[in-house]
Amino acid sequence: MKTTLSKTKSLTFSILFAIVLIGCNPQNKDKESIIDLQKGSSQNVHSAVIDSIHSEIKHGEYGLIDRFMLIQNEELLADYAYEQDYETIVQKYDTTNRQYNFNNTSWHPYYKKSELHTLQSVTKSITSILLGIALDLNEEYDVSDKAMPLLTGYNTSFPDTRKQNITIEDLLTMRSGLQWNEETDHNDNTNDCFILESSDNWVEYVLSKPMDTMPGTQFVYNGGATVLLGEIIRTITGKRIDAWAEEKLFEPLGITEYYWKETPNGEIDTEGGLYLKAEDLAKIGTLMLNDGKWNGEQIVSESWVKVSTSPVVHANDKSKRGYGYQWWVPEHSEGESKIYGGNGYGGQYVMVSPEYNLIIVFNGWNINDKPEKSTWRVLQDRIIPILKNK
Template identity: 30%
Template sequence: MKNIFLLILINLANFIASAQIPDLYKTDGIVGELHRSNIGRVTFMNENIPLNEYQSSDFLKSFELTHNSDLNIRVFMDNSVANYLHRLAPHLSAEELLKAGNLQFTFYVDNKFIYQENIDQGCNFGSGGSKNTSTIFRVPLTSSKGEDWWAMYMWERFKLNGGEKALTDGNHQLKIEIRPYIKIDETIKVGSLIADGQIKLIIKTPKLTAEDIRIQPIQPNSGWVISNFQFDKKKIEMLNAAIASYSLKDITSVVVIHDGKLMLEEYFNGAKRSTLHDTRSAGKSFTSTLMGIAIKDGYIKNEYQTLNTFYNLKQFANYEAKKDSVRIKDLLSMSSAFNGSDANSDSPGNEENMYPTNNWVKFTLDLPMDKAKTNGGKWDYFTAGVVVLGDLLNKNIPEGLEKYADEKLFKPLNITNYQWQYTPQKVVNTAGSLQMTSLDYAKYAQLYKNNGVWNGKQIIPSEWVQKTLTHQIQIQERDNQFYGYLFWNKSLLFNGVNHEIYYCAGNGGNEFLIFKDLPLVIIITSKAFNKPYGHPQADKIIVDYLLPAILN
């Protein structure tokens, strides 16, 4: 009893202390009667109802959740996020507060704790919403409108971390709690409850038809010899059912080449054979291919040439000798010493800082060098470096890279329907988003499986294929995963055997996979852009469905 009384006193003291701390910012205050009567509440709504039209009758008590739902929350607070953080750490400046903290979301299903996330300090609350002054905010948890919000990725992480398993068919009570948090010297301090709310979610597994599940027959004029390999059709029907029921999300195609012949060609979610898929960074691998061909043709001496061979780097910002010594190989293997990392949003060379500029090559060559890196020393994903590779190829090939790629690579493979993106200088964007059909991506991957040969002709030098499909460098923080020349490497465990794969990979779960020990090439295209399930579900397709269908 004494301990309980002591705990009450401590909490009361903390509450009084925080209440005595003056606000850092003057907020928007209580905005209308709806706000006043719902302070501290997380409300749920279908789609984004403007605040000036929002009424208590719009508050959802129940909602049928589907893969294309528009479930939003609107949160009514009695203060701003910055002021809540100020109460937790009154000694920090306004700028320091917003760099150190934000909101913590906790998810419960049927009164059982499922998931908790301290959202990134950079997460904001939309146009007009300010963490300094706003006392109301709206975010979508799910959206069919093409919105791109941190809250939607948080919702996907909730589902991946237990939410999906908890939300089985039937009715479930979802509860969300929101608190402020601040992180100082690796210690996280969490404040009192700001707002909470509940909703009944109705979950219904979609009813599938025989058409949804059946294996799609390969239509004529594929450009491939059709395989007569006898695979387990039930496994592929299970795969189709998982995609149709949205257990596997946003998949647009699965193509399997077995022993050089077309075994499986499946399209989903509105895609078809003629669809040009945006496979994002999978297009980087083509840059490596064109580099190898250009070296064979003598336009580039070799991959050990340094940047100062191609550019007067003293004309760019942050010059130092270390920049001169960056090799083509370092950019091909994502191991240059540029201060650029796509994994770090605060990195000067992060790709998101490059795209708004009017000259991506200048952006890259202006970057400072990272004092902690050596050229060729450590893997760090760096999109901007691949743009430079495209630029130096374009400058050193007499008629330019676009025509060269068509003549030397695409025409020999009979690839005629494709679409490049371009840099602001109208040079083909070698960093990604080279759009092709799934069958044409399969030709490209099979070309590597063939050691660079297509229809008896050596398209890529075999020596370059071997260098590309080699463990050039270890990928940081990934066990037994490596990087070649703009190709990834991993192994997938199936029936106790590790199958080594080299593959092209792009945002959203797009992968072109070349098996080292099996006569297999697999193409998976997907639109799960920026979703945490993109690449994990590509692995699931292979290990749970395709390999069992082929090897069992």
């Protein structure tokens, strides 16, 4: 766990002050009212719906929720934490002591009972930012480059020429053409993500998969593609992604505590292994909302943020969701994103609405039972309609 102390850069002074209060206020019986909302006129519009969502969370309508934050116009309008007795909850499930058992409370949802919460596939979205920074700083590389030559140290001389033609952008947009099944339950031993996380060498497992379509033609959600992106970042930068993240993303944003899982052969789990505090996940959302800028410094290029959060491709389902560079775009029109977000297993969300200058963060751990309501829909179904009717 990274614990180096440095001067923390704030979202704004007011948000930083609120976050400091969060860290110093452990006495709330259920940690439900962490900040005292100032009842200004701009906040009254939101307070009723925020209170309603908070009440529904407390009553279990959204299942097991650990944190709910809402930031608009650089003001922290809501921040609620909820205590769950995971030790008792998971007793009826398999709790064998292995790293990737999702009911092992040493790892999930908090790392070793710290404030660091699993992000699951929101890790992919942060991996995308880190790749964007790498490409910004190394202009000899581009998303149109073939991926295989950048996977140094691995056998990439495949007879199937389709595999040789996979580009960085194909991996970013989940159009690799690799045969991959990640649609079943994570404990299904035929699920490629399950097999991947049980293997000794993740990159080699991904590369061993046969092709079933031409690269760049069909969206198939594939965590293995993000594993390859992590290795490509290493090739471009000469650094393992955790070191690159600390230097180019976490330190500039004042993120001083994090944990990132290592794979059995000493690489980093770039598809689902990052743990951050909710406050720091909110900083990632703020960076994206501000077109890649933080305190006036361009951390990742505006062009990378724009394409990452645009509906480059469409998921193969009835929801008409778009997908950019490892970011989901659930609401969009004419190629422009109205809402985008990072989406992680169990209920990890950082969602952004540029139109309303708004960020929502949720942490939860709904892995065994499906809740009545989904926090993924809160921005679209509960918050945006209120704002439209202001």
